[in-house]
Amino acid sequence: MVMTIKVAVSGIPRGYQFPRSDLNWLQERHIKQIKSISSDIELFEVPPDKVPDNPDFEVVLAEGGNRTHYHGELDWKDYQKFFTSNLRWIQLCSTGFSDNITPEVLEGTVTLTNAPGIHTVPIAESVITAMLDHAKRLKQRRIDQKAHEWNQLKCDELYHRTALIIGLGNIGQRTAKLCKAFDMKVIGTKRRVEPVENVDHVFPVGELREYLAKADYVVVAAPLTPETKYMLDIPEFKAMKNKTYYINIGRGAVAREKALIKALKEDWIAGAYLDALEVEPLPKDNPLWDMDNVLLVPHDSHSSPYIGDRVMDIFCMNLERYVNDEPLKHVCDPEKGY
Structure with missing residues (x-):
């Protein structure tokens, strides 16, 4: 039958x-x-x-x-x-x-x-886009164009900059591969410490704070688990350089939002590209909406x-x-x- x-x-x-x-x-x-x-x-x-x-x-x-x-x-x-x-x-x-x-x-x-x-390919491309947008100051370029101002800017390169990737699954590994195309140094952490292609150094989560101090770009590509929830809090954001750019395309609650907002307001870090937030859709009264150093994306970097x-x-x-x-x-x- x-x-x-x-x-x-x-x-x-x-x-x-x-x-x-x-x-x-x-x-x-x-x-x-x-x-x-x-x-x-x-x-x-x-x-x-x-x-x-x-x-x-x-x-x-x-x-x-x-x-x-x-x-x-x-x-x-x-x-x-x-x-x-x-x-x-x-x-x-x-x-x-x-x-x-x-x-x-x-x-x-x-x-x-x-x-x-x-979602691996489009999200990894979005990460590199966020890095280039920050390094090449494309937001200021648009502001100047709208104001009809011919201003020359001091921009940065991705060449030899350090990207720290939290979560080296499919998206993290694809991001690492694209970073290497720009001759970046790539470090990262994952649950099981083992060599990962295109990653120069993989370290245990317990050493995260130490390595955050070395990163020019911090990329969250980790799932939300009991171990990753709020793994980035006040001490972690304070450990970052004030020129560090934070990118979250994983899960918003990997970082405690109050700590992130404080870090952005007080210039502990340079800025953030946020595709994942603790509460979605983002409430209208959330201060992240009005921060000049934040680029908000409504959880669609995978489009x-x-x-x-x-x-x-x-x-x-x-x-x-x-x-x-x-x-x-x-x-x-x-x-x-x-």
């Missing part, structure tokens, strides 16, 4: 540039890619705001399920609706999954997988025309494994946080 595998796709991947007005996003080539895996697959597109009560899907490709979500994503309540007795596997369209943990995931009756690497294709490649790789009863890749570990 042939058993149908009911697959649902719900929620528009964050950064995806071609959503449909009905809040679905699959293109014809994506649909063909999924269905080509097995004739037993029955595919459903489910708008994130129209999840039925008691659905009977076995597999779900989902974006959202967070307490804070964006338009086109599943909210927390609709995400939970998928967790019926029929559900076996949820594939996320993102890397972070701290809000996606349910009792079923913890019990092991539902497997949760994420999609590491889909790219290729997001959907990358999500689909990872999902279909795992879907083929699921159909063939093989172990899935990128299974989330709630205890580790990655």
Whole structure:
């Protein structure tokens, strides 16, 4: 007897540039890619705001399920609706999954997988863009142009500057590779100290404060875990040079926001590019909005025309494994946080 595998796709991947007005996003080539895996697959597109009560899907490709979500994503309540007795596997369209943990995931009756690497290229490019924007003083260039002022500026180079990367996963490693294209020195920290390609020195987290004093650019590319939450506080920001530029494209709560604001206000550091914040969307009364030395990005440094294709490649790789009863890749570990 042939058993149908009911697959649902719900929620528009964050950064995806071609959503449909009905809040679905699959293109014809994506649909063909999924269905080509097995004739037993029955595919459903489910708008994130129209999840039925008691659905009977076995597999779900989902974006959202967070307490804070964006338009086109599943909210927390609709995400939970998928967790019926029929559900076996949820594939996320993102890397972070701290809000996606349910009792079923913890019990092991539902497997949760994420999609590491889909945002690696655009986010790493955004990091280098932030560095160049700061070094070449592009903000002041625009101010001068608007004022019709022909001012020559004293700019910096990335050549031989030191980038310290907190978190040497896919994004951190890609960032290190791009930094090396500018002949930068790259140092970094990760949970397990071991050699990493394009990184000159990997050090344990316990030595972070010592190495922060050497960095011209501090890049947060780490997930939010019990170990990384608030790992940057007053002592860490005080350890940085006053010319250090801070870039966060990881998770906002890796730094205690009050400490970051104080460091920016009192010129302990030169400035910041903030794509990840402790509370999102950023409240209107947050002082970060009005700081001249801050560039705010609404958590979309990953925006790219290729997001959907990358999500689909990872999902279909795992879907083929699921159909063939093989172990899935990128299974989330709630205890580790990655």
